[in-house]
Amino acid sequence: MFTTAVAAADPMKQVSKFLPERPKGRTIVVGAGKGSARMAEALEACWGEPLEGVVVTRYGHEAPCSRIEILSASHPVPDAAGERAAQRILDTVSGLTEDDLVIVLISGGGSALLSLPAAGLTLEDKIEINKALLRSGAAIDEVNCVRKHLSAVKGGRLAAAIYPARCHALMISDVPGDDPAIIASGPTVGETTTAEDAKAILKRYGIAVPEHVARHLDTPAASCIAPDDIRLSRTENHIIATPxxxxxxxxxxxxxxxxxxxxxxxxxxxxxxxxxxxxxxxxxxxxxxxxxxxxxxxxxxxxxxxxxxxxxxxxxxxxxxxxxxxxxxxxxxxxxxxxxxxxxxxxxxxxxxxxxxxxxxxxxxxxxxxxxxxxxxxxxxxxxxxxxxxxxxxxxxxxxxxxxxxxxx
Structure with a gap:
C-alpha cells in the first residue's frame, strides 16, 4: 500500500494533465524540490520541442533529462550549491517578454534547495536558523514563514522575477491543507504573512538570530510579494498531486x-x-x-x-x-x-x-x-x-x- 501511495503521486502520471497553452515566444522551465527532476523528465516526455531551462533537486534525486539541466543541492539543510542554483534560476528567467512562458516545477524540499538569501544576509545565516527551526518542533508553515522573509526568491519573488512573461506553476503538495503558499515556501504565490510574524515565530521557539538578521527583519526588504501585486497577474498555480x-x-x-x-x-x-x-x-x-x-x-x-x-x-x-x-x-x-x-x-x-x-x-x-x-x-x-x-x-x-x-x- 505504501508503494501504491507513492506511485499515485508519480509526476509521470500527473504532469501531462496540466500543460499550459504553447506560447508565441520561448518556453523555459525552472523548478526546485525533491520531485522536480522527475517532473522535468515527465514534461520533456509530453511537451516536445522547443524546451530549455534548469531545475534543482536533492542530491541523489536526479532524473534523466536532455533539454532541461538538472542541478543538485543539499536538503534539509541548505548548502552553497542550492544558493548557486537559485541564482541560476533567477538569471534564467530574467529579461523575458510577454510572449514567453515559464513553467515552474515545484515540490516539497524546494525551500532548502532555493537557498538564496536576501541582500545583506549570508547562506550561513540561513543554515543556522534553518537547523534551529528543524530541531525546535516548529510546524512546517512556521518554518517556511521565516524562510520566506529571509529569502531573495521565495514568497512570490520568483514569479515577480518572471513577469511580464506568463508563469505556469505545477506543484506537488507535501503540506497539510495543500496551501500553495506553503509548498516550497511559495516562490510563485503571493504572501500574506509579515516580517513581524517571522519574528514572533523565532521568539516563540527561543531561536536567537544575529543582529544583522534582526535588522533585516525590520526593513522593507523582508517583505514578500503581496497577492495583489501586478507582477503576479500572469501567474497560474496548479497542484497536480496531493497527499x-x-x-x-x-x-x-x-x-x-x-x-x-x-x-x-x-x-x-x-x-x-x-x-x-x-x-x-x-x-x-x-x-x-x-x-x-x-x-x-x-x-x-x-x-x-x-x-x-x-x-x-x-x-x-x-x-x-x-x-x-x-x-x-x-x-x-x-x-x-x-x-x-x-x-x-x-x-x-x-x-x-x-x-x-x-x-x-x-x-x-x-x-x-x-x-x-x-x-x-x-x-x-x-x-x-x-x-x-x-x-x-x-x-x-x-x-x-x-x-x-x-x-x-
Missing part, C-alpha cells in the same frame, strides 16, 4: 483486499510521539470494540508531524511516531504498522521509515534495547536500524508527505 490522492489510492487497494478502511485525513500535525499515542488509542478501539470500524481493518493517515529533539538521537518523525505507537500498543496481538515519508527520506536519514509488529518490543528486549529509552532519546532511527525493520526505498522522485498505515487483523 490525499495517495491515501485514496492505498484505501482502494485495501478495500479490494477485504479490509475495512478508516482514513483519518492528510492534515495531521503535532509532535510525532503524541500522534503515535492517539493512533494507538484508535487502533485499540478497533481491536477491542470493533469501532469505529470492524476488523480486519486499516487505519490510514497523512500529514507532517514534527520532532522536538531533546535527546541525542537523530530524530525522524516517521520512526518516532512508530516507536511511540509500539510502546503504547505494548505488543497488542495482530496489530502491524508502517510509517514512511513518500520521498524516501525521514528527517535527514536516507530511510523512508519503518515497520512494527506485535513482537517488536519483545525482539528489542532480546537484543538488549529499551524502547522507552530510545523514544526518550529521539532515537527511532537507531532503534529500527538495530532490529532490521527500516523501510528503505531510495529516492522516490516525488513527495506527498508522510504515509501512515495501521493494520488490525
Amino acid at each position: 490525499f490522492m495517495s491515501l485514496e489510492a492505498a484505501a482502494e487497494q485495501a478495500k479490494g483486499e477485504g479490509l475495512s478502511v478508516l482514513v483519518l485525513g492528510d492534515t495531521i500535525e503535532g509532535e510525532a510521539r503524541e500522534t503515535g499515542i492517539v493512533h494507538a488509542g484508535i487502533a485499540e478501539a478497533v481491536y477491542h470494540h470493533a469501532t469505529p470500524v470492524p476488523r480486519p481493518a486499516l487505519i490510514l493517515s497523512g500529514g507532517e508531524t514534527c520532532v522536538t529533539v531533546r535527546g541525542n538521537g537523530r530524530g525522524g518523525r516517521n520512526v518516532e511516531f512508530l516507536l511511540s505507537l509500539a510502546v503504547q500498543l505494548n505488543g497488542l496481538d495482530s496489530v502491524y504498522a508502517l510509517s514512511g515519508d513518500t520521498d524516501g527520506v525521514d528527517g535527514r536519514e536516507e530511510v523512508a521509515g519503518a515497520v512494527i509488529a506485535p513482537d517488536t518490543l519483545a525482539r528489542a528486549r532480546q537484543a538488549g534495547i529499551d524502547a522507552r529509552a530510545a523514544l526518550d532519546d529521539n532515537d527511532g532511527h537507531g532503534f529500527f536500524e538495530a532490529l532490521g525493520d527500516q523501510v528503505i526505498t531510495g529516492p522516490t522522485l516525488t513527495n506527498v508527505n508522510d504515509f501512515r498505515a495501521i493494520l488490525i487483523l
Whole structure:
C-alpha cells in the first residue's frame, strides 16, 4: 500500500494533465524540490520541442533529462550549491517578454534547495536558523514563514522575477491543507504573512538570530510579494498531486483486499510521539470494540508531524511516531504498522521509515534495547536500524508527505 501511495503521486502520471497553452515566444522551465527532476523528465516526455531551462533537486534525486539541466543541492539543510542554483534560476528567467512562458516545477524540499538569501544576509545565516527551526518542533508553515522573509526568491519573488512573461506553476503538495503558499515556501504565490510574524515565530521557539538578521527583519526588504501585486497577474498555480490522492489510492487497494478502511485525513500535525499515542488509542478501539470500524481493518493517515529533539538521537518523525505507537500498543496481538515519508527520506536519514509488529518490543528486549529509552532519546532511527525493520526505498522522485498505515487483523 505504501508503494501504491507513492506511485499515485508519480509526476509521470500527473504532469501531462496540466500543460499550459504553447506560447508565441520561448518556453523555459525552472523548478526546485525533491520531485522536480522527475517532473522535468515527465514534461520533456509530453511537451516536445522547443524546451530549455534548469531545475534543482536533492542530491541523489536526479532524473534523466536532455533539454532541461538538472542541478543538485543539499536538503534539509541548505548548502552553497542550492544558493548557486537559485541564482541560476533567477538569471534564467530574467529579461523575458510577454510572449514567453515559464513553467515552474515545484515540490516539497524546494525551500532548502532555493537557498538564496536576501541582500545583506549570508547562506550561513540561513543554515543556522534553518537547523534551529528543524530541531525546535516548529510546524512546517512556521518554518517556511521565516524562510520566506529571509529569502531573495521565495514568497512570490520568483514569479515577480518572471513577469511580464506568463508563469505556469505545477506543484506537488507535501503540506497539510495543500496551501500553495506553503509548498516550497511559495516562490510563485503571493504572501500574506509579515516580517513581524517571522519574528514572533523565532521568539516563540527561543531561536536567537544575529543582529544583522534582526535588522533585516525590520526593513522593507523582508517583505514578500503581496497577492495583489501586478507582477503576479500572469501567474497560474496548479497542484497536480496531493497527499490525499495517495491515501485514496492505498484505501482502494485495501478495500479490494477485504479490509475495512478508516482514513483519518492528510492534515495531521503535532509532535510525532503524541500522534503515535492517539493512533494507538484508535487502533485499540478497533481491536477491542470493533469501532469505529470492524476488523480486519486499516487505519490510514497523512500529514507532517514534527520532532522536538531533546535527546541525542537523530530524530525522524516517521520512526518516532512508530516507536511511540509500539510502546503504547505494548505488543497488542495482530496489530502491524508502517510509517514512511513518500520521498524516501525521514528527517535527514536516507530511510523512508519503518515497520512494527506485535513482537517488536519483545525482539528489542532480546537484543538488549529499551524502547522507552530510545523514544526518550529521539532515537527511532537507531532503534529500527538495530532490529532490521527500516523501510528503505531510495529516492522516490516525488513527495506527498508522510504515509501512515495501521493494520488490525
